[in-house]
Amino acid sequence: MNRTIEDLLAESMRDEIAGLTPNPDLVARAARRHRQRSRIRLAASVTGSAGIAAAVAIGLTVASAGPRADATGPSADRPGPDAASSGGQKASSPRARVVTAMITSARLSYRLHLVNTSTVPGHRMTPTAPPRDLISWYADYTGVYDPRTSSGSGVDIMRQQSGTLAGPSSYGKADGYIYVRIIGDNYYTRSSSGSEPWQKGRGTLIQALVLNGGSAWAPTDGASADPAVLLAALRRPGSVTFAARNGARALDTYDFKYDPAGDASVKPHQLTGTIVVHDQSNLIARITMQTRVAGSDPRLADRGWMTFRTVMTFSSYGVSVTVHAPTGAVQHLKSLARG
């Protein structure tokens, strides 16, 4: 009797997969990664709403957000934080000074270094293991951005998404890079391996980083691309207070604190941070933010808490920024976009 190729194929398949058994830990592993990604989605939501993307793309809305300020000229003999200047006008409060600094900074291109560390505090690997602050997501991004053209580019150092704050060696190894380009509402990413085409998505820098920090999960709708969030938040009830002045380096530090409302993704929480402003130029030097949140949807957050801390350092104001959309970019896989 002759055999058809269909018969041979079926026989070959049976022969090839005979005796396969999955790792007994497979479901537990999947559940762990599911929880980790849930928390990362939560982080994306929080960081989005907290305004990291806002600060990166701050210039998208600030053009209409307040009075024009002199971006480069030094303020006139400003004696202290309560007498900040903006285009020759005196800013009468710390809040006004900070808002003015953000508006001023948004009129120039800049170099940005962003470090985000999200942790799951008190995580136990096993029921009897000691609690540790498990790192759920880490990003270390350096790039340039021009808010006037909504374009920028940079590179994110990929690191292992595990380890603890107490054991940084487990995540301290750079194992690759993600190249990022931002053009308008779109981002483009490609890994340093060079074997993959550029991938295109719609969203903010933070979404691009989150999406490439692991594998298939989706950015949440709550990862807002609205860059006005932080600026608007600083104008709402909350507090902005003068913290310190470094006379030698001509830097003023302000503390801020406000309470973002909860939404479908996260419960109400408190966000605190500091903004460091160059005394003479009125430009932002650094923004630090941290918060501790829980998801409002237990399916997403497993009812656990997580913390995140983000430090953004701004420098090289006025740097030249030229970004082109890469050719041959492919849309992110449907599985990534759907979530």
Next chain:
Amino acid sequence: MRPEERFEDLGALVAHRGGALLATATLLAGGPAAGEDLLQAALERVMRHWHRVKDDPEIYLRRTIYHLAVDQWRARRRRPEVLGKTETELEAAALRAGRPDGTDAVHLRLALIQGLAQLPPRQRAVLVLRYWEQLSESEAADMLGCSLGTVKSSASRGLARLREVTAAWAVEDTPASQPLVNGAWS
């Protein structure tokens, strides 16, 4: 409900049906390691949508495995492993076959499996559904969420490609509906 309790049903499913699920994933992904990754990715996807799973979770999980595979799951991140055996394993398998032509038999099966792994994802999925799962064309179309015509054309192209790959063992230009004439396999 505690997090670890939420997916107990999935744990039980994998305990009972894990071998078959991994076999499917291995054939779709191109190797055991990639297959386990694919199965794990499917499990994570099902966990994410666990609240939607109303019926048999195995059906949902299988469908997810196929959809991830056809969506070129990780296709841009890694090349599929080349399924197959080492030379030593081939020799051992040939000896087990107990025939003078046993080595040829093993090599043909190896060529088929390697050819399968190199097919486009949809063609591979269709062939796995038809000849591993033994589903009908309409059932395969339902599983993949595509038309009957797509299944037919994918199967036809996939088999045609496998005939090319295995031409050294076959009579040239064997039509799809004709048996592959080779006395060694009778």
